[in-house]
Amino acid sequence: MYNYSSNDQQLVDQRVFQFRDQTRRFLAGELSEEQFRPLRLMNGLYIQRHAPMLRVAIPYGELSSRQLRGLASIAETYDRGFGHFTTRQNIQFNWLKLEQVPDILEELAGVQMHAIQTSGSCIRNITCDHLAGIDAAEVEDPRPWCELVRQWSTMHPEFQYLPRKFKIAFTGSSTDRAATMAHDIGLKLISNSAGETGFEVHVGGGLGRTPVVARKIKAFLPKSDLLTYLEAILRVYNLNGRRDNKYKSRIKILVKAIGLDAFRGQVELVFQNLNPNTLLNENIDISTVKSRFRSVFPLPVNLVSNKLSAEKHKTFSRWLENNTLATKFNSYRSVYISLKNPDRPPGDLTAGEMRFIAQLADKYSGSLIRTTHTQNLLLPLVHESDLVRLWQALTEANLSIANIGTVQDVICCPGLDFCSLANTTSIPIAQEIQNRFRDPDELHALGDIQIKISGCMNACGHHHIGHIGILGVDKRGEEWFQITLGGRADRSLKIGERLGPAVDRNSIASAVESIVRHYLRSRIDQGEHFLGTLNRIGIDSFKEVVYG
Amino acid sequence: MGNFEFSENTIGASEWFELSREGGCDELNPGVLVVAANSVLEFLAGPLNRFERIVVTSGDFNDGRFFSIGRQIRLLGYSGRLTVVGNILPDQYTALRSCGFDDVLICEDSAIGGIVVLDQAHALAGVEYAVPRNLEHFSEA
Incomplete structure (x- = not known):
């Protein structure tokens, strides 16, 4: 966990001061709506369906228990007692008053947090693998590099x-x-044949109305060149990206329009022009950044484990298998807290639950919590002997549902319930689908099936890359849903294929249920993944069960 | 924007580019180079330090190309006065300074209504603006 330096703190404090003044000028009529718009967006403030929405940055998904308590306090004091975790590891508050936002930012600054650049046409929150630093298969912990890029x-x-x-x-x-x-830029730490680590750089990926898989612009970038190379890419984009049509203004469109090779050529030209003396010396600065990461050790350990009855043991075992993961630290496991109970909108957490999880983090995981790209939480390192106690505590709070990576673990945008861009609802769709698969045995037997739902083509719910993707469309004022199959979000990222015509509001949950049950019937054995079966029997076979 | 007349010794970026390519800029004694924010980077060629001032004409305040143009001019070693003219918000002064600009020409109805020297930006904006930490990474040329 990174701890702010006095410079970091000064920056967020001054930003609060600045935004207070900008808000005052807007409310006093000194700034027009057009002028205020980019300024508020740069501070994460949207005007939404019901009220202003504030998106708070959780840099690379890492939170301390103190910060989570800070978020709880904001949810309670200024909102309706809950917050919503997003696919970019941030949290959103949906029911705020504009004039209170400077006070909220001040509270955030008090716990080393901010909402800077969580919206608007700028570089957004840096996101990261939620198992960074604890995954045994990792080349290198990317978090210090995320922090460096965050500061830059x-x-x-x-x-x-x-x-x-x-x-x-x-x-x-x-x-x-x-x-x-x-x-827009995907960075992977890799080792080259000489045993050095560096970055494989991908550019021009994105979802939205034109989904594009990022392309490799640099096979191996030395770590010391990271900021210089990012600067070169950003300059070429800033100068050449389209500004006449917001649907064609992402970097993916520029890369497609001029071609990857031409784009790479322009970036290299700018890159070579950059005088290294005017840039920070990464070798020094990355070590400063690294030195501000607090070690999580020693973690609290209680070596006496609680005993469980045989009946409870089965539920615990399933949770252990499904919601926890081995880490590279012997005897320590990562514990997911699923925010996908069908009784709650996916990704939502109440202020009381935030405080409760903060308390558990203090007790069992060195006061650390992470947010995941899949809208869940993670206690990164918990000692094995504490797992039963932790599970019991989570169970009492209804937070131990063992559905991570299952068909219930739906990624979902806020949809028409909150978002002013949405065509359709998405939260109720997610809940209806989740309710079709309530039997824990069946859920477990189905294995890893990722369902992703977006209420409009902006694709905040990543429907293109769900194994089963659902896109809400408006047809003459009615909600309809397009289904895609075969998308994937992993290293072999793939855009899903349209199954057929959109289905209506009353049929969507049944259609998804039919697809899942068809997979269950058709798979060779439990070892055959949904994508494997789809690949083997073909999409037409699924068309039959939905439209036939 | 782009029609400002500073003196008779003003030249546009594309004209300058052609002259410098043909080697015809040696006899020229220009005072001000005017660069539109939508210029291609190739226009920024030749011995830029012969200009007392380079003026970047921005479009809308929200069209951030002028920041990159300014930064690129400094990276090419230009050490004279660097000016931006256009619809600029006071909230952008600190960032302009960091990108190497010295001053902002305020325009009123296509006429120059005043000049803000960016050293005084804080006082003029009436706010203590945050100094981006990245400032230290930018050379002031």
Whole structure:
């Protein structure tokens, strides 16, 4: 966990001061709506369906228990007692008053948090594999590099008014858990044949109305060149990205329009022009960044484990198998807390639950919590002897549902319930689908099936890359849903294929249920993944069960 | 934007590019180079330091190309006065300074209504603006 330096703190404090003044000028009529718009967006403030929505940055998904309590306090004091975790590891508050936002930002600054660049046409929150630093298969922990890029991009003087938003994601592992290939820039730490680590750089990925898989622009970038190379990419984009049509202004469109080779050529030209003396010396600075990461050890350990009855033991075992993971630290496991109970909107957490999880983190995981790209939480390192106690505590709070990575673990945008861009609802669809698969045995037997739902083609729910993707469309004022199959968000990122015509509001949950049950009937054995069966029997076979 | 007349010694970026390519800029004694924010980077060629001032004409304040143009001009070693003219918000002064600009020409109805020297930006904006930490990474040329 990174601890702010006095410079970091000064920056967020001054930003609060600045935004207070900007809000005052807007409310006093000194700034027009057009002028205030980019300024508020740079601070994560949207005008939504019901009220202003504030998106708070959780850099690369890492939170301390103190910060989670800070978020709880904001949810309770200024919102309706809950927050919503997003696919980019951030949290959103949906029911705020504009005039209170400066006070909220001040509270956030008090716990080393901010909402800077969580929206608007600038470099957004840096996201990362949620198992960074604990995955045994990792090449290198990407978090210090995420932090370096966070500092570099925060209020970067040149890149605050880009053609459009810009998202950067990191992974240090060969398993891509951060959907890096669906980002404007995806950075993977790799080893080359000489045994050096560096970055494989991908550019031009993105979802939205034109889904594009990112392409490799650099096979191996030395780590010391990271910021220089990012600067070169961003400059070429800032100068050449389209500004006449917001649907064509992402970097993916520029790369497609001029071609990857031509784009790479322009980036190299700018890159070679950059005088290294004017840039920070990464070798020094990365070690400063690394030195500000607090070690999680020693973690609290209680070596006496609680005993369980045989009946409870079965539920515990399933939770252990499904919601926890071995880490590279012997005897320590990562514990997921699923926010996908069918009784709650996916990704939502109440203030009381935030405080409760903060308390558990203090007790069992060195006061650390992570947010995942899949809208769940993770206690990164818990000693094996504490797992029963932790499970019991989570169970009492109704937070131990063992559905991580199952068909219930639906990724979902806020949809028409909150978002002013949405065509359809998505939260109720997610809940209806979840309710079709309530039997824990069946859920377990189905294995890993990722369902992703977006209420409009902006694709905040990543429907393109769900094994089963659902897109809400408006047809003459009615809600209809398009289904795609075969998308995937991992290292072999793939855009799903349209199954057929959209289905209506009353049929969507049944259609998804039919698809899942058809897979269950058709698979060779439990070892054949949904995508394997789909590949083997073909999409037409699924068309039959939905439209036949 | 782009029609500002500073003196008779003003030249546009594309004209300058052609002249410098043909080697015809040696006899020229220009005072001000005017660069539109939508110029291609190739226009920024030749001995830029012969200009007392380079003026970047921005479009809308929200069109951030002028920041990159300014930064690129400094990276090419230009050490004279660097000016931006256009619809600029005071909230952008600090970032402009960091990208190498010295001053902002305020325009009113296509006429120059005043000049803000960016050293005084804080006082003029009436707010203590945050100094981006990246400032330290930018050379002031």
